[in-house]
Amino acid sequence: MAGNWKMNKTSEQAKFFANKLIHDLAGVNFKVILCPPFVFLSDLAEILKGTNLSLGAQNCYYERSGAFTGEISPIMLKDIGIEYVIIGHSERRHIFGETDEMVNKKIKAALDDGMKPIVCVGETKEEREKGLTFCVVESQIRQAFFGLSKDEVLKTVIAYEPVWAIGTGIVAKPYQAQQVHKFIRTLLGELYDAELCQKISILYGGSIKPDNFFGLMVQADIDGGLVGGASLDDQFVELAKIVSRML
Numbered sequence: 001m002a003g004n005w006k007m008n009k010t011s012e013q014a015k016f017f018a019n020k021l022i023h024d025l026a027g028v029n030f031k032v033i034l035c036p037p038f039v040f041l042s043d044l045a046e047i048l049k050g051t052n053l054s055l056g057a058q059n060c061y062y063e064r065s066g067a068f069t070g071e072i073s074p075i076m077l078k079d080i081g082i083e084y085v086i087i088g089h090s091e092r093r094h095i096f097g098e099t100d101e102m103v104n105k106k107i108k109a110a111l112d113d114g115m116k117p118i119v120c121v122g123e124t125k126e127e128r129e130k131g132l133t134f135c136v137v138e139s140q141i142r143q144a145f146f147g148l149s150k151d152e153v154l155k156t157v158i159a160y161e162p163v164w165a166i167g168t169g170i171v172a173k174p175y176q177a178q179q180v181h182k183f184i185r186t187l188l189g190e191l192y193d194a195e196l197c198q199k200i201s202i203l204y205g206g207s208i209k210p211d212n213f214f215g216l217m218v219q220a221d222i223d224g225g226l227v228g229g230a231s232l233d234d235q236f237v238e239l240a241k242i243v244s245r246m247l
């Protein structure tokens with residue numbers, strides 16, 4: 001389960017909430033990743049040291065260093081103890097113009113520096129209405145993993161996040177999400193092999209809330225959730241409890 005805090009919280013709020021999660025999620029026996037804004041990562045890395053919670057960044061650049069004003073490289077994230085990085089989130093793609101080629105370069109750069117990418121894919125409302133969902137997702141997956149070995153892909157997590165479901169309160173129906181998750185798994189089986197497609201984690205993301213999470217989590221090919229809005233408060237703890245009860 002990963003929580004994408006997006007551009008939210010002050011430093012004090014971030015530290016307070018991280019401490020609360022350490023307490024409330026102390027017993028969970030599955031991977032929980034918090035993805036706060038860059039500026040809070042160092043402080044939270046200290047706070048979360050020795051706990052069962054991991055940290056992820058929400059983005060990175062694909063060069064190691066240099067004249068790239070405002071960017072953060074994977075090696076910088078690694079240096080402060082960050083394990084994961086979200087790459088290709090729909091807000092990065094649609095607001096900041098990130099292309100599939102950039103997503104591919106970022107994944108490669110992150111892997112080269114020992115980070116684990118959480119790779120986001122998903123179709124827009126218009127694309128779904130035109131029947132292009134599988135075509136769009138296939139193209140995003142193929143381009144994201146272009147040139148990557150099986151071992152490299154195994155270090156990544158995939159998040160299927162239909163753009164029309166992100167931050168809209170309109171969650172994908174469990175069968176709709178399951179269809180795409182199964183499609184992605186099958187595609188990876190074709191591109192790599194059966195072992196990879198069984199081992200890789202595919203998270204669903206898009207308006208997850210405590211009242212819709214269980215229905216998604218029981219689907220055969222949904223391995224967890226990438227949570228936006230509901231990762232900012234106690235709903236995140238409720239979501240974790242739902243997962244705990246299922247294990």
Ligand code: PEP
Binds near residue numbers: 167208228
């Ligand atoms: C996200 O930002 O990845 C996300 C899924 O957001 P939300 O849960 O708010 O739809």
